[in-house]
Amino acid sequence: MKMTRWDPLDEIVQARETLRYLFDESLTWPGRFDFFHLDRSFPVDIFETSEAYEIDAALPGIDLATLLVSVTGSTLTIRAHNRRDHREDSAGSYIRQERMTGALSRVITLPSDIDTDRVRSVYDQGILVLFLPKKEVIKTREIPVQVGGTLESTAVSSERP
Numbered sequence: 001m002k003m004t005r006w007d008p009l010d011e012i013v014q015a016r017e018t019l020r021y022l023f024d025e026s027l028t029w030p031g032r033f034d035f036f037h038l039d040r041s042f043p044v045d046i047f048e049t050s051e052a053y054e055i056d057a058a059l060p061g062i063d064l065a066t067l068l069v070s071v072t073g074s075t076l077t078i079r080a081h082n083r084r085d086h087r088e089d090s091a092g093s094y095i096r097q098e099r100m101t102g103a104l105s106r107v108i109t110l111p112s113d114i115d116t117d118r119v120r121s122v123y124d125q126g127i128l129v130l131f132l133p134k135k136e137v138i139k140t141r142e143i144p145v146q147v148g149g150t151l152e153s154t155a156v157s158s159e160r161p
Helices: 006-028
Strands: 044-047 052-058 069-070 073-082 102-109 120-124 126-131
Touching: 044 102, 069 126, 073 126
Parallel strands: none
Antiparallel strands: 044 052, 052 126, 069 073, 073 102, 120 126
16 A cells, blocks of 8 residues: 655645635526626636747637737736527527627736737637737846956047047
């Protein structure tokens, strides 16, 4: 029998994740009343390379005219609206409605700033794919200091008042 070491933090992390899941589900469970008028979220996959982030966001059935993607610094914002035609029929009624409708939004803070001039996106078969290149990191350059002597430069006039 293999013995495993007990770590109390594992149980705390698991309890925190369970509570987070229960809280999230209680606010977004289909069919419940939305007293708070909260925006709903959607799942994303984020893949990072040394040069960029690639984000796949599941947004099936959205109205493309309402899709808004913006980037400020390292913060990505995705907003859209999902609508469903309400069916009025005297011969029957819904016994279950699970597809969420309304405003969808997601704000994601990435570890690095984004080069907004090179961002690309495509929406196909319900998936929004974003290619977000990282902004080049400004490197610090050490400047050697000369002790004694004179500073010679074409930019500095040799005549000083």
